[in-house]
Amino acid sequence: MRKFSILFIFLVCSNYMFGQQPVITNTDELINYVESNQSNIRGERYVNVNGSPFLTDGFVASKANVGDQWIDAELRYNIYEDNFEMLKGDKTIIIDPNTVDLKEVIQEGKHFILTSYNRGGGWMKGYFQLISPGKKSLLLKDKIQLIRPKAEEAYKGAQPARFQKGADSYWLLDQSGKAEKLPTRKRKLPEAFGDHVKQIEKYMKTNHLSAKKDEDLIKITEYYNSLD
Structure with a gap:
């Protein structure tokens, strides 16, 4: 009975998260909706970190599927944080996939989809590149890792924190909407x-x-x- 209650609460919360999202038909509506959650708005980040966590140098023209509605938007993909971002003025707006139903993004010939994947025995959501669709779809997961700063040592100066390209991985997505690492x-x-x-x-x-x-x-x- 307790398991049923927990499952029921989870389903209600999930429906509330995405069921309350209004129909979004353009970029301004998307920005306004995301801005309603102030935790999604951030100033300059990574000021003391070398390298970049982003797939592209800047925000690029994209097609975005938000709640099954396709819109045009200027987006960039943060590989390290695994989310998409928009820009308004000098503020970066984080599109949190847990609160905004951003299902797909197409930009510069790449097709990203949001799906559940198995990470260390637990299921979580993340963005993957769709490489080959079908009954079972081949996905690519980009990886950027953060290398922590190192203090000065004998005969070796201090090293600042830096983003470093990690090994990309391939995943297989089944028709239930869950991906497993190949x-x-x-x-x-x-x-x-x-x-x-x-x-x-x-x-x-x-x-x-x-x-x-x-x-x-x-x-x-x-x-x-x-x-x-």
């Missing part, structure tokens, strides 16, 4: 698809495909989606 070992990859394991193994062997190469993962995913 293994990088060739033997393990076919099992990640759940079915047609023997056929995938044979296809990989015949075509000399790797579990680590971008183009090979696309071929394998497209092959799986072509099977009945």
Whole structure:
């Protein structure tokens, strides 16, 4: 009974979060809605950190799907914080996916989707690049890590904090809307698809495909989606 009560409260809260969002048809409406939560507005950040956490140098023209309504907007993707941002004056507006139903963003030839993914045994939401859609879709997760500052040492000066490019990872999204990280070992990859394991193994062997190469993962995913 207690589990049912907790689930009921979660569903009510989830419906409240996204059910109360008004229909957003343009950038101004999106800004006004996000600004209603002052915690989403921030001044200059990362002033003492070298490098950049962003995918692009600036805000770029984008197509955004907000609550199933497509609008034009100037956005940039913060890889480190895993959210999209807008600019108003000198203030950066954070689009929190937990309060704003920003489902998809298309910019500069890249298609981002918001989905649930398994991180260390727990489920959370995040943005992924959609690489190859289908029954099971191939996704790419960008990574930027923050390297902490180091104090001055003998014969070595102090080092400021910096953002550093991490290893991107590939994920497989099923039709339930949940993504699991793909293994990088060739033997393990076919099992990640759940079915047609023997056929995938044979296809990989015949075509000399790797579990680590971008183009090979696309071929394998497209092959799986072509099977009945």
